[in-house]
Amino acid sequence: MEYKISDKMINMKPSAIREIFKSLGTPGAISFAAGNPAPESFPVADMQRISAEIFANQAVQALQYSVTEGYPRLREQVKARLREKFGIGSENDDLIIVTGGQQGIELSCKVLCNEGDTVIAENPSFIGALNAFRSLGAKIKGVTLQDDGIDIKELEQTLRENPDAKLLYVIPTFQNPAGLTTSLEKRKEIYRLAQKYDVVILEDNPYGELRFAGEDLPTIKKLDTDGRVLYCGSFSKVLSAGMRIGFLLGPKELIQKVVVAKQVEDVHTNIFFQILCSRYMDECDMDAHVEEIRALYRKKAGFMLECLDKYMPECVSYTRPEGGLFLWCTLPDSISLMDFVRRAGENLVFVVPGTAFNCDESAGSQSFRLNYSMPSMEEIEKGIRILGDLVREMA
Numbered sequence: 001m002e003y004k005i006s007d008k009m010i011n012m013k014p015s016a017i018r019e020i021f022k023s024l025g026t027p028g029a030i031s032f033a034a035g036n037p038a039p040e041s042f043p044v045a046d047m048q049r050i051s052a053e054i055f056a057n058q059a060v061q062a063l064q065y066s067v068t069e070g071y072p073r074l075r076e077q078v079k080a081r082l083r084e085k086f087g088i089g090s091e092n093d094d095l096i097i098v099t100g101g102q103q104g105i106e107l108s109c110k111v112l113c114n115e116g117d118t119v120i121a122e123n124p125s126f127i128g129a130l131n132a133f134r135s136l137g138a139k140i141k142g143v144t145l146q147d148d149g150i151d152i153k154e155l156e157q158t159l160r161e162n163p164d165a166k167l168l169y170v171i172p173t174f175q176n177p178a179g180l181t182t183s184l185e186k187r188k189e190i191y192r193l194a195q196k197y198d199v200v201i202l203e204d205n206p207y208g209e210l211r212f213a214g215e216d217l218p219t220i221k222k223l224d225t226d227g228r229v230l231y232c233g234s235f236s237k238v239l240s241a242g243m244r245i246g247f248l249l250g251p252k253e254l255i256q257k258v259v260v261a262k263q264v265e266d267v268h269t270n271i272f273f274q275i276l277c278s279r280y281m282d283e284c285d286m287d288a289h290v291e292e293i294r295a296l297y298r299k300k301a302g303f304m305l306e307c308l309d310k311y312m313p314e315c316v317s318y319t320r321p322e323g324g325l326f327l328w329c330t331l332p333d334s335i336s337l338m339d340f341v342r343r344a345g346e347n348l349v350f351v352v353p354g355t356a357f358n359c360d361e362s363a364g365s366q367s368f369r370l371n372y373s374m375p376s377m378e379e380i381e382k383g384i385r386i387l388g389d390l391v392r393e394m395a
C-alpha cells in the first residue's frame with residue numbers, strides 16, 4: 001500500500017541524536033553525543049527496596065488508572081521543593097505532573113499556539129522542544145544565543161516583527177545544547193519584553209539543580225508578577241530519566257487547559273513511577289543524592305575541560321559550563337563541521353553537530369555539542385585527544 005503521511009509529519013526528521021545512537025554499538029565507540037544522565041547516578045538499591053514495598057502495600061493503587069493532574073502526594077512534594085529551592089509557586093499557580101519535561105513543553109505549545117503561530121526560541125535550542133513545536137505546526141523564530149543569554153536587541157526585533165508570537169521558549173540555566181547560563185540582567189529583560197509584547201514565557205529548567213560552580217540565579221518564574229511564566233521541570237536528570245516524570249508549574253487557568261490536553265495524550269503519567277518518586281522523596285535524602293550528582297559532574301566537566309585545554313588547538317573555542325550536562329565547541333570557519341563530525345565518527349568518537357539544534361533546519365553551524373555525563377574519564381581523555389588530532393589534521 002502507498003501511505004499518505006499527514007502534512008504535519010511528512011517533513012519531520014528523526015532526531016539527529018537518536019540516529020547517532022544507532023552507530024554506537026561498535027566496540028570501542030566513544031559517545032559524547034548523548035544527553036543521558038550518568039548511569040552511576042541512579043539510586044538503584046533504594047529504588048529496588050521501595051518498588052518491593054509499593055507492590056507489597058499499594059499494589060492496586062500502583063496498577064490502577066489514576067488522576068491526570070498527578071499523584072497528589074507527589075504534587076505537594078514538588079510544589080514544596082520548588083518553593084524551597086527556587087522560591088517559586090504562588091497561590092495563583094498550579095502544578096501538573098507530566099510524562100517528562102518533553103510532554104510539558106509539547107502541552108504548553110498545544111494549549112497556547114494555533115497552527116501557523118510563532119514560537120520564539122534561543123538559537124540553538126533543545127531539539128526535543130523544537131520538534132514538538134514543529135509537530136504542532138508552529139513557526140519557530142530563533143534568536144541568537146550569546147554567552148550571557150539570548151540577544152536582547154534581536155529578541156525585541158523578533159517580537160516586534162512577529163505579532164503572532166504566542167510563546168517564548170527559553171532554557172536560562174545550563175542551556176541545552178550550549179551549556180550557557182542567562183545572566184540576571186537578561187532574565188529581567190526577557191521578562192520585561194514578554195510583558196511589553198504580551199507573550200507567555202515557557203521557562204525550561206531540567207538542569208536547575210545541577211549547579212557545580214558559581215552562584216545560583218533567580219529563575220524567570222521568580223520574577224513573574226503577572227502570571228505569564230510556565231515553568232517546566234523534570235526528575236530525569238536528578239533521579240531517573242526512564243521514569244519519565246516531569247512537571248509544569250504555571251497559572252491555574254493555563255494548567256487547567258494542560259490537564260485537558262494531557263487527558264487526550266496519555267490520561268496520566270505512569271502512576272507506579274509517580275508513587276516511587278514520591279516515596280523516594282519521603283524516605284531518602286534527595287538533597288544528598290543531588291549533591292552526589294553535582295560532585296560527579298563537577299569532576300567530569302572539569303576533566304573534560306582540562307583535556308580540551310590540553311589537546312584542542314587554540315582555533316577551537318568552547319564554553320565553560322557551571323552546571324548541567326553539556327559543553328559547546330566551535331570550529332574555525334576553515335573546517336567543515338559536517339566533515340569533522342563524519343571523520344570523528346570514522347574514528348569512533350561521536351558528537352552532535354550544531355545543525356541539529358538550529359531553529360531554522362536549513363541553516364549551517366560551526367559548533368558541536370559534547371556531553372560529559374555518560375563517558376568514563378578514560379573515554380573523555382581518549383576521545384578529546386582524537387578530536388584534537390582531527391582538528392589539527394583538518395585545519
Ligand SMILES: Cc1ncc(COP(=O)(O)O)c(C=O)c1O
Binds near residue numbers: 235244
Ligand atoms: C532542555 C531540556 N528540556 C527538556 C528535556 C526533556 O527531559 P525529560 O523529558 O526527560 O524530562 C531535556 C532532555 O534532555 C532537555 O535537555
